[in-house]
Amino acid sequence: MPDPIESDDVVRLIIQFLRENNLERTLSALQKESPVSFNPVDNKDTFLQEIHQGRWDVVLRQVQNMKIPPKKLYDLYEQIIIEMVETNEPSTAKILLRRSEPMSSLRENQVDRYARLEELVARSKFDTKLAYPDGATKESRRKDIAKGLEEEITVVPPSRLLALLGQCLRWQQHQGILAPDNTYDLFRGVIPEQKAEDDAVANQVYSTIKFPGKKAYAETAVFAPNGQYLATGTVDGFIEIWNYVTGKLRKDLKYQAEDSLMAMDNSVICLNFSRDSQLLVSGSDDGKIAVWKVQSGTCQRRLSPAHSQGVTSVCFNKDGSQVLSGSYDQTVKIHGLRSGKTLKEFRGHSSFVNSVLFSNDNTRVLSASSDGTVKVWDAKTTSCLHTITPQVGVDISKGPSTSSSSTASAAVASALANQTVQAIVPLPKNIDQVLVCTKSNSLYIMTMRGQIVKTFSHQKKTGSDFVAASVSPQCELVYGIGEDSILYCFQITTGKLINETKICDYETVGLASHPRTNVVVSYDDHGHVYFLKA
Structure with missing residues (x-):
């Protein structure tokens, strides 16, 4: 990382710029106020x-x-x-x-x-x-x-300030902080959203992270919505922000350059960004939740404890004022960040809650559980609107007023035995649908009303159940990573399996897809994070 620029040098560059552009009144005022001689x-x-x-x-x-x-x-x-x-x-x-x-x-x-x-x-x-x-x-x-x-x-060479700014932007592009062909709003200090690439299968490993120590590994990884950050949470409690282009730690973030990482007391098992990518929420296996400012690494709010057992899944609402969480304690909760209090609680699952999600308009809450079901809740009343058992040949969708029949009970019992629901993943191009990952050989697309509309399966019977899933930037491809550490890629329109890529020889923990480029990240229980591109 290059040495930081001295503040006096910044003033000198501004003085030179004012001088070159004949802004003499401003130049005179700056020189009178500033102790810098130039x-x-x-x-x-x-x-x-x-x-x-x-x-x-x-x-x-x-x-x-x-x-x-x-x-x-x-x-x-x-x-x-x-x-x-x-x-x-x-x-x-x-x-x-x-x-x-x-x-x-x-x-x-x-x-x-x-x-x-x-x-x-x-x-x-x-x-x-x-x-x-x-x-x-x-x-x-x-x-x-x-x-x-x-x-x-x-x-001083002419236009030195502009030349230096150009060099800084090129350095940031080289480091992956800015996309190579992206513009930068110099006055507002923001990066316009990177245009999403046309979908292509990510199947080539181009970089790998290896966490130090025998026992350190990533429990969770997530890309920021703006595509600029990859965050990982590890079993030893650390939260780190990475450059997805190089696979290196983002040292442009001052706290990381000084080895002062975001951290929790216990294993970090879930992470998620706010929609503006400025906040990061983390959940740990001791039931605590923390909300961090990404640029400074400071903790804005701690919810301790948020649950009586480990927090398995977290996400922000639309405006970043609330956090939704699921837990091993079988509950789903909404927490207010201003008050730090639990605002709503959803009960009804009979086993671990593995994944939670707000609907796009925040009127619904979705939850996936090891009891084999996905539940759709009314975010305001906390009533359960639909209970879905995603299983080949079984499509049960029942509201809260529907009485349980022996047939339904048998189907749910079958689901409990075979298909833990691992995750629910939003489909950005179709806000009324989600991707459902079950611990089986099948993935499903489900509507917010609880209807299974598409199934993807690699047809293998044993040792290859899916542990995580994701979607490509244009939502034309679905990825699923199996227990066999093979990355399976399906085409959404046809449902066909179009690619298989063996990632590693260790047990895979999870999967994440970049929101704008054809980059997929997978991580295992031996401390590796693998970056794949098309």
Whole structure:
């Protein structure tokens, strides 16, 4: 990581920019307020030549916004006044002598020297001995003035500020902080949303993270909605932000550069970003939730405890004012970030809640459980609107008023035995549908009303049940990672399996897809995070 830029250098660059663009009032105000001394010229040789040739109008224009020591200013202005008298321009000499700031200072600090100049200006004929009492000549005085001012000036290439900003942006693109072809709003300091790529199958591993130690590994990973961050939460409690282009830790975030990571007391088992990508919520296996500011790494709110057992899934509502959570304690809760209190609680699952999700309009809450069901809740009343058992050949959708029949009970019992629901994943291109991942050989697309509309299956019978799933940027592809550590890719329109990629030889923990590019991340229980691209 390059060394940070000194604040004084930033001021100097701004001064140079103002000077180049003739913004003299702003330049003068900045130089008066700032203690920074900076006297830039485009070409030192040319500047010194102007002094040697006595082109004082040009010299004065350049030095008027410079910070020059008083002694050297006295010498400069004195010589200009002498030469104005010599060339029979007494009126100009009088104006400089009586109205310029350097000469006003000279009058107060060197009375005899000022009086000599007054006498020189008042005489009708130029008096060489009075002008140069020390025996110097015009040429030697110009040479001495040039030598003195040469020590004060700095040569700066034109448009240095803009050139440096361009270099910074290129560096950030190289680091993956900015997308290679993305523009940057310099005045607002924001990156416009990166345009999503056309979908292509991510099947080539291009980078790998290896956490240090034998027992450290990622329990969860998630991309920010703006595509600029990949966050991981590890079994040892650390939360880290990564550069998905290089697979390296984001050292542009000051707290990470200083090894001061976001962290929780116990294993971090779920993460999620707010819609504006500025906040990150984390849940740990001791039932606690924390909300972090990504740019500073500071904790904005702690909910402790939020649940009586581990927090398995978290997400923000639309405006980032609430957090939805699911837990091993079989409950789903909504927490207010302003109050830090539980606002709503949803009960009805008979086993672990593995995944939770707000509907796009925040009127519904979805939850997936190890009891084999997905439930759709009314976010306001907390009543259960639908209970769905995603299983091939079984589609049970029942509201809260529907009585349980023996047939339904048998079907649910079958689901309990075979298909833990691992996750529910939103489909950005179709806000009324979600992708459902079950611990089986099948993935499903389900509507918010609880209807299963599509099934994806690799047809293998044992040792390859799905543990996680994700969707491509344009929602044309569905990814599922199996217990066999194979990444399966299906085409949504046809439901066909179009690619299989063996990721590793270890047990896979999870999967995440970049929201804008064809990048997929998988992570295992041996401390590896694998980055795949098309």
